Amino acid sequence: MEFLLGNAEPINQEVEELSKVLVARFGLSPRKKDGNAQLHKLLLQLYERKKEANR
Numbered sequence: 001m002e003f004l005l006g007n008a009e010p011i012n013q014e015v016e017e018l019s020k021v022l023v024a025r026f027g028l029s030p031r032k033k034d035g036n037a038q039l040h041k042l043l044l045q046l047y048e049r050k051k052e053a054n055r
Contacts, residue, residue: 011017023029028039 023039028042
């Protein structure tokens with residue numbers, strides 16, 4: 001398995017900007033037309049897994 005990490009730097013310290021930078025660094029930015037919907041599903045799944053792990 002090969003991981004390709006992008007190079008992105010945050011412009012400011014707002015939560016939205018930092019989250020966009022993290023998504024870009026992990027290579028999760030949408031590349032297809034419906035990529036935003038798939039990305040939203042992925043982020044929801046990651047959030048749910050994090051909640052389960054913290055219980």
